[in-house]
Amino acid sequence: MRIVIAGFGTVGRGFAEVLQMKSDLLSSLDDKIKIVAAFDSKSYVTDADGLDPLILVKRKKDTGSVGSDAMKEGTDVLDSVEYDVLVDTSPTDIRTGGDGLRYIEHALKHGKDVITVNKGPLALKFRELNELAEKNGAVLRFEGSVGGAMPIINLCAENLKGERVRSIRGIFNGTCNFILSRMDTGLPFEQALREAQQLGYAESDPSYDIEGIDTACKVVILANSIFSRDVTFSDVSITGITSVSAEAIALASDHDMVIRLIGEVSDTVLEVSPRLIPKGHPLSVSGTLNTAQIITDLAGPITVSGRGAGRIETASAILSDLIAIIDRRR
Amino acid sequence: MRKVNTMMVNADIFVRDIPGQLVGSLEPISLADGNIVGVVHNRDSVVNGRIAVNITFEIGSVEDLERLKGIWKSKDIIISKMSSVIETYPMEYVLIGNIDAARIEKIINNAGKAVSLESVDIRFSSKMSENKRTAMISANVRKSDDIKKLNAFMASACTKANIVCIRGVGQ
Numbered sequence: 001m002r003i004v005i006a007g008f009g010t011v012g013r014g015f016a017e018v019l020q021m022k023s024d025l026l027s028s029l030d031d032k033i034k035i036v037a038a039f040d041s042k043s044y045v046t047d048a049d050g051l052d053p054l055i056l057v058k059r060k061k062d063t064g065s066v067g068s069d070a071m072k073e074g075t076d077v078l079d080s081v082e083y084d085v086l087v088d089t090s091p092t093d094i095r096t097g098g099d100g101l102r103y104i105e106h107a108l109k110h111g112k113d114v115i116t117v118n119k120g121p122l123a124l125k126f127r128e129l130n131e132l133a134e135k136n137g138a139v140l141r142f143e144g145s146v147g148g149a150m151p152i153i154n155l156c157a158e159n160l161k162g163e164r165v166r167s168i169r170g171i172f173n174g175t176c177n178f179i180l181s182r183m184d185t186g187l188p189f190e191q192a193l194r195e196a197q198q199l200g201y202a203e204s205d206p207s208y209d210i211e212g213i214d215t216a217c218k219v220v221i222l223a224n225s226i227f228s229r230d231v232t233f234s235d236v237s238i239t240g241i242t243s244v245s246a247e248a249i250a251l252a253s254d255h256d257m258v259i260r261l262i263g264e265v266s267d268t269v270l271e272v273s274p275r276l277i278p279k280g281h282p283l284s285v286s287g288t289l290n291t292a293q294i295i296t297d298l299a300g301p302i303t304v305s306g307r308g309a310g311r312i313e314t315a316s317a318i319l320s321d322l323i324a325i326i327d328r329r330r
Numbered sequence: 331m332r333k334v335n336t337m338m339v340n341a342d343i344f345v346r347d348i349p350g351q352l353v354g355s356l357e358p359i360s361l362a363d364g365n366i367v368g369v370v371h372n373r374d375s376v377v378n379g380r381i382a383v384n385i386t387f388e389i390g391s392v393e394d395l396e397r398l399k400g401i402w403k404s405k406d407i408i409i410s411k412m413s414s415v416i417e418t419y420p421m422e423y424v425l426i427g428n429i430d431a432a433r434i435e436k437i438i439n440n441a442g443k444a445v446s447l448e449s450v451d452i453r454f455s456s457k458m459s460e461n462k463r464t465a466m467i468s469a470n471v472r473k474s475d476d477i478k479k480l481n482a483f484m485a486s487a488c489t490k491a492n493i494v495c496i497r498g499v500g501q
Contacts, residue, residue, distance in 0.1 A: 169499065188459075243494040247455035247464040248424045254453070255422065255466060262499060275499040276422050283499060 001031045001326055002083040006074060006103045007090030008040040008056065008066035011117055011144075014311025015087060015318050016053035022319065031326050037081045043067035044077045074099055075106045085325060087318060088116040094213060094233060097121040108132040108140065115321040117144035117314055119217035123233045126224040139325055142225070144317030146218040147172060147290040150306030154320065156226045156294060163296040165226055167266035170292030171283060172218040174308040175202045175209040176241050176261040180274075181286035183249045184258055189242070201288055211240035212261060212272040219263040223270055231270055239273040252276055258284050337389050338367070342411040343402065344380040355383060358401035364389040380408065418448045418470040419477055421501055423484055425465045427493035434465055437487050441469075444483045445476035477501055 005012045019026065019033065026033050034050030040060070045051060045067030060066045071077075078086065086107040090100035100118035107114050109132060116122065121129060122145055133140040143154050147170070156165055171177050178201050182192035193210070196202035208214050216236040223229040241261050252259050255276075260283060262275040277284045282303040285291050290308030295301050307313040345351040352371055359366055370384040389395050402409060425434070431454070438450055448470040455464040471480055481501055488495035 239494075243426055244496070245426055245459050245462060245464055247457050247459060247462075248426050248496065251424060251453060251455050251464055251466040255468065257422070257498075259424070259496060260499075274496045276424060276496055277499045281499065 001029075001033045001085060001322075001329075002036045002081075003033060003085050003087055003322075004078060004081065004083045004107075005035060005038040005056075006078075006086060006088045007100065007118075008038045008060055009089060009091065010311045011314045011318075012038070012040070012066075012087070012089035013057050013060055014315035015089065016056050018312060018315040018319050020053045020057075029323075029326055031329065033322070033326075036083050037077055038066045039071060039074060039077050040066045041071060043071050044069055044074075046077065046081050048081065074103050078103065078106055078110075078112075083112060085113045085115060085322065087322070088114060088118050088121075089318075090118055092118055092120040092217070094120050094123060094208075094217060097124045101125060104129060104140070105132060108136055108138050111136040111138050113139040113141075113325050115141050115144075115318050115325070117142065117318060119145050119214070119221065122224075123217035123220040126221065126232070127230050130224075139328065141321035141324065142221065143321050144314045146221050147292065147304075147306060148308040148310060149313035149316050150290045150292065150304055150308060151317075151320075152292050152294070152304055153222070153225055154324070155304060160294070160296060160299070160302070163298050166295045166297060167264065167269065168222055168226065168292055168294050169262055169264045169283065171260055171285065171290055172215045172263045172292070172308065173209055173212075173261060174288030174290060175206065176212075176215070177285070177290075178202075178288045179210070180241060180244065180249070180258070180260055183244070183246060184253065184286065186246065186250075188246045189244060210242055212238040213240075215261060215263045215272045219265050219270060219272055222263075223265045227265060227267055229267070229270075235270055237271045237273070241274055244274050260284065337391070337395060338386070339389055339395065340384070340386045340413050341409060343383050343385065344377065344408040344410060345383055346406065347376055347379055347381045352383060354405060355402065355407050356385070358398055358405070359385070359387050359389070361401060362389060362394045362398040364394065364398065382410075418472060419474060420498075421467075421469045421471060421477065421480055422498040423467045423469075424496040425467065425488060425493050426496070427462055427488075427491065429463050429465055429491075429493060433491070434467070437484075437491075438467070438469075440487065441480060441483050445480045446472045448472050 037046040043065035088100050097120045101121040104114050104121050178196050179192040216238045223231050256279045257276045259274050260277050264271045282293050291305040293301050293303050345355045365388040368386040372382045375382050451468040453466045484495050
């Protein structure tokens with residue numbers, strides 16, 4: 001199994017580390033895994049015989065670049081090597097899909113399987129990408145794009161096959177959940193946001209998280225992948241958490257409730273908004289955890305929870321997709 | 331949405347004053363998937379060979395209640411009164427914005443025209459921030475159809491008034 005890692009940033013580096021950490025497990029597979037190319041925004045490196053994941057990680061750490069050769073067009077790098085799977089960990093661009101969209105399209109057009117954690121291409125071009133994959137006999141997997149380490153897409157698609165999923169409601173953004181959890185203790189929004197930034201949970205420009213954009217991308221991915229809808233980012237009704245006041249949190253608390261940013265998807269609903277949650281409800285969790293409640297026709301409500309971000313956590317989802325692809329090829 | 335109770339029914343029935351009739355009048359409630367909350371069996375009051383029994387029970391739907399009434403009728407049990415049929419669904423909203431009691435009252439009055447409100451409770455925050463006030467509305471609607479209607483009404487009314495509306499998770 002020859003892999004190309006596109007976008008060797010935090011998650012790409014985490015994936016290389018996971019390949020090393022799980023080398024015993026992976027060496028027991030019939031199809032041996034090797035990285036034949038990796039590239040970031042500045043550089044690239046290729047080796048048909050396989051690259052050492054630890055050397056890639058060290059070079060990235062030491063120099064800020066994964067390779068020694070100056071980066072050319074990413075699709076040219078893809079064309080320069082023989083590979084089986086593209087692992088796309090490039091940054092999310094919700095306006096255009098960014099470089100990741102081009103890499104994914106390029107790989108699928110050439111019949112290569114793709115694993116991506118990049119929400120932009122999936123939120124904008126889900127149907128097109130799936131059609132492209134189908135047309136070219138390739139597989140597109142994206143477990144890590146929603147909820148990081150929290151299993152949800154493959155859980156619904158593979159483990160809940162006999163069920164009809166009626167709806168999914170969840171906390172899909174750890175940054176917002178951290179801020180709202182801190183507001184539960186009496187902090188005003190601005191202070192809770194600053195604390196999230198100091199702890200590295202929120203970006204210096206937090207609008208992508210707090211305006212609900214990140215959650216909306218995930219809602220679109222769930223709607224398309226689990227509910228077979230044909231929707232895109234612009235179809236989502238989005239309300240972020242910037243208007244949630246300390247007074248609102250306090251009033252909710254007086255009624256034994258908390259406020260959380262909830263993404264909701266069903267056959268008819270596509271919404272991101274702050275919602276009142278009774279204390280003790282599975283979605284009343286605090287901190288940076290992601291939690292989703294899947295309502296099914298036979299099993300009733302199923303709740304899953306896990307770390308929604310982090311390089312190793314997200315890489316664990318990529319690994320599960322990779323092993324699924326290997327199993328499928330047997 | 332938390333469904334606090336389905337239908338709470340209070341019924342006065344008359345059963346024949348012979349052994350086994352009381353149990354015979356209660357069993358059909360279970361058959362109709364009901365849940366008996368209380369029974370008052372007044373043996374001192376016998377009218378035309380029948381004694382009065384007051385039963386309070388929960389039942390899932392109007393259809394189940396009709397089924398129960400049919401069974402009672404077939405068992406020669408007379409229903410003299412049936413009341414306090416309550417089916418409520420709690421709805422909760424937090425409103426944030428330029429709001430005061432009069433404005434909220436107007437919204438609620440208009441909501442009452444759109445749906446059947448069983449009860450409404452409004453609480454205001456004691457503090458204001460950035461000239462915005464916060465209110466919490468706890469309401470009960472009688473019909474499940476009203477859940478979507480009330481949500482749509484509140485969303486529309488609040489959007490028009492530039493008020494942020496946060497609703498309950500199950501609504």
